[in-house]
Amino acid sequence: xxxxxxxxxxxxxxxxxxxxxxxxxxxxxxxxxxxxxxxxxxxxxxxxxxxxxxxxxxxxxxxxxxxxxxxxxxxxxxxxxxxxxxxxxxxxxxxxxxxxxxxxxxxxxxxxxxxxxxxxxxxxxxxxxxxxxxxxxxxxxxxxxxxxxxxxxxxxxxxxxxxxxxxxxxxxxxxxxxxxxxxxxxxxxxxxxxxxxxxxxxxxxxxxxxxxxxxxxxxxxxxxxxxxxxxxxxxxxxxxxxxxxxxxxxxxxxxxxxxxxxxxxxxxxxxxxxxxxxxxxxxxxxxxxxxxxxxxxxxxxxxxxxxxxxxxxxxxxxxxxxxxxxxxxxxxxxxxxxxxxxxxxxxxxxxxxxxxxxxxxxxxxxxxxxxxxxxxxxxxxxxxxxxxxxxxxxxxxxxxxxxxxxxxxxxxxxxxxxxxxxxxxxxxxxxxxxxxxxxxxxxxxxxxxxxxxxxxxxxxxxxxxxxxxxxxxxxxxxx
Ligand SMILES: Nc1ncnc2c1ncn2[C@@H]1O[C@H](COP(=O)(O)OP(=O)(O)OP(=O)(O)O)[C@@H](O)[C@H]1O
Numbered sequence: 001x002x003x004x005x006x007x008x009x010x011x012x013x014x015x016x017x018x019x020x021x022x023x024x025x026x027x028x029x030x031x032x033x034x035x036x037x038x039x040x041x042x043x044x045x046x047x048x049x050x051x052x053x054x055x056x057x058x059x060x061x062x063x064x065x066x067x068x069x070x071x072x073x074x075x076x077x078x079x080x081x082x083x084x085x086x087x088x089x090x091x092x093x094x095x096x097x098x099x100x101x102x103x104x105x106x107x108x109x110x111x112x113x114x115x116x117x118x119x120x121x122x123x124x125x126x127x128x129x130x131x132x133x134x135x136x137x138x139x140x141x142x143x144x145x146x147x148x149x150x151x152x153x154x155x156x157x158x159x160x161x162x163x164x165x166x167x168x169x170x171x172x173x174x175x176x177x178x179x180x181x182x183x184x185x186x187x188x189x190x191x192x193x194x195x196x197x198x199x200x201x202x203x204x205x206x207x208x209x210x211x212x213x214x215x216x217x218x219x220x221x222x223x224x225x226x227x228x229x230x231x232x233x234x235x236x237x238x239x240x241x242x243x244x245x246x247x248x249x250x251x252x253x254x255x256x257x258x259x260x261x262x263x264x265x266x267x268x269x270x271x272x273x274x275x276x277x278x279x280x281x282x283x284x285x286x287x288x289x290x291x292x293x294x295x296x297x298x299x300x301x302x303x304x305x306x307x308x309x310x311x312x313x314x315x316x317x318x319x320x321x322x323x324x325x326x327x328x329x330x331x332x333x334x335x336x337x338x339x340x341x342x343x344x345x346x347x348x349x350x351x352x353x354x355x356x357x358x359x360x361x362x363x364x365x366x367x368x369x370x371x372x373x374x375x376x377x378x379x380x381x382x383x384x385x386x387x388x389x390x391x392x393x394x395x396x397x398x399x400x401x402x403x404x405x406x407x408x409x410x411x412x413x414x415x416x417x418x419x420x421x422x423x424x425x426x427x428x429x430x431x432x433x434x435x436x437x438x439x440x441x442x443x444x445x446x447x448x449x450x451x452x453x454x455x456x457x458x459x460x461x462x463x464x465x466x467x468x469x470x471x472x473x474x475x476x477x478x479x
Contacts (some may be wrong), residue, residue: 056246057171058369060275063140064177065373066380066397070116071141073300077121080294082132089124091115097123102188103153110184116143118297119150125293126151131237131269135285137277138297144273148240149181151271152213155238158191161210163231166264167240168218168257170247172198173369175215178242182213197221203230218247218256225263233263241288244274245281254284261288302428304459309427310466310477311441311452317345320408320442321352326468327406327440328358330477332385334403334438339426340390341409349408350388363389391422407441410451418454438477440466 079088091097093114094107115123118138125134126147138144152165169175175198186192195209197216203209209230214221224230239261247253261270270289274281277296285292312327314320324338340346343364350362361375361384376397379387387402391411411422427439441463443449456463467473 055365056249057174057243060140060243060246061171061173061177061369062372062376062397064174065369066376067141070143071139073117073138073142073297075298075300077117077138078294078296078298079121080296082291082293088121089128090120091124092120097127097154099150099154100189103150103185105188106153106185107150109187110146112146116146118295119143119147121295122147123150125295126269126271127154131155131267133270133289133292134295135272135274135289135292136295137274137281138295139299140275142297144275145178145181145242146185148242148271148273149178149185152238152240153182153186153189153192155269156192156212158189158212160212162235163195163209163212163214164236165213165238165240166221166231166233166236166260167213167215167242168221168247168260169215170217170243170250170253172200172217174243174246175217179215182215197224197231203228208232218253218260222256222260225260233260234265236264236268238269238271239264241270241272244272244285245276245278248280248284257284258287302424304424304428304461306429307427307437307439308477309439309441309461309463311443311463312466312468313449314442314444316444320444321349323442323468324349324353324406324408325356327474328356330474331404331406331438331440332358334385335379335382335401336386336404336406337394337402337426338386338388338406338408339394339411340388341412343390345409346388346390353386353388358386359384360386360388363387363393365390365393391426394426403436404438404440407439410441410443410448410455412451416447418451418458420455420458423455424459440477 081088094104094112099107118136122134122136122144125132136144136147148167152167156164167175167178169178175196179194179196182194186194192213193211194213194215195211197214197220199217199220201220205228207230209224214224214231216224221231225233241247241257241261247257264270270292272285272289272292274285312320312323314323338349340349343366346362346364350360353360361379363372363375367375372393375387378384380401382401388408405427407423407426411419411426413419427437429437441452443452452463466477
């Protein structure tokens with residue numbers, strides 16, 4: 001009885017955490033057509049962009065769904081070795097890792113010709129004998145998942161029919177994405193099997209898992225290791241904690257992960273990956289990864305150097321819309337993203353532009369993650385030239401070909417102060433897309449003029465006035 005109610009509590013806790021992370025998935029109140037253009041409003045529409053809870057798990061999933069290749073990064077990888085006197089290995093090819101031939105074949109079949117920057121250092125460290133622990137941080141898309149999947153696959157003994165590698169993911173959907181990478185990379189290794197320890201995956205009581213790799217969410221994994229005993233944690237050789245930053249943002253996951261880690265043998269290899277490294281992540285990492293080696297790759301810096309910045313003075317929302325229509329021909333020479341402060345404004349704007357006969361896409365926090373991914377994919381393919389969105393929804397998404405950014409509303413934080421970081425992220429370019437860009441800021445009040453001035457001062461870069469009634473000026477900015 002006691003154990004059953006405990007299991008129920010774990011289930012409920014996990015359900016609560018998952019439903020939190022799927023908040024947007026369930027609010028399926030918007031029904032975009034195939035183009036993602038149809039607009040419908042709902043009860044949440046008055047929320048400002050900043051009030052929307054940043055849903056890190058959904059964002060992380062979105063990034064995975066839209067990512068098709070590595071994110072470039074020209075920064076140096078920082079490596080902090082547990083034993084600074086031991087030689088530091090890095091590899092420039094997968095061949096140097098002496099992988100099993102089936103794995104090498106899997107890696108090449110995925111189109112990987114050489115290790116990514118983070119993989120150059122992380123792979124030799126993770127495959128070294130005796131095994132070493134690792135904490136690694138680098139932004140999304142730099143090859144972390146591929147790295148730990150390769151480390152797990154390399155260390156599994158296929159003849160042993162019990163779990164040897166255990167990987168924790170923050171949500172069911174993220175676990176499935178990692179599972180797909182395991183399946184792809186292990187394609188030529190048919191005797192290797194994978195089990196998903198996720199809510200809803202019910203097994204017979206008393207059953208033992210024969211799959212060598214288990215990937216799951218903390219609540220279910222904890223259940224499977226302790227109460228249900230489907231997994232013998234003492235036989236785990238490699239423990240991976242993926243998306244540590246998303247993990248700790250989800251209620252209950254941090255404690256469950258620590259409880260699982262405590263059941264593992266002392267010599268189990270502990271690996272932790274995170275896209276960001278704020279203090280809370282670092283503290284958690286140190287709790288679950290003893291004596292770690294640490295690898296960090298800083299984000300590429302963004303700059304406003306190659307961007308022409310303008311502002312348009314209007315007196316209300318309708319005038320901003322008119323100014324946008326005047327600019328429309330000029331901005332659609334390239335692809336443009338238009339940022340609004342609220343879902344309501346974004347919906348209204350997309351609808352108004354559609355009424356004018358313009359084909360625009362709308363990316364809204366109310367859409368399911370898969371729908372959002374489909375909208376971004378269409379936009380990337382150039383099926384629409386203009387994407388209207390709110391900031392939270394577009395955070396962290398790089399659409400390389402976008403060279404025009406319109407701030408229909410200027411970015412402000414929850415206290416109404418300029419959000420310089422978001423301004424830079426919306427408009428700035430990293431070294432890798434060092435192309436010229438154009439940014440137009442719509443200003444419609446004294447307050448927004450003040451925000452613009454403060455942004456200008458912060459970056460010490462002139463933002464010039466643009467008169468959208470002057471066709472010559474518009475022509476000038478388009479070239
Ligand atoms: N060595 C490589 N060569 C080419 N492509 C790679 C390599 N490693 C990974 N990729 C690809 O780059 C993309 C990003 O890799 P991966 O998902 O491993 O990054 P990540 O840092 O884990 O990002 P995220 O946290 O968003 O999952 C994927 O499409 C993956 O297939």
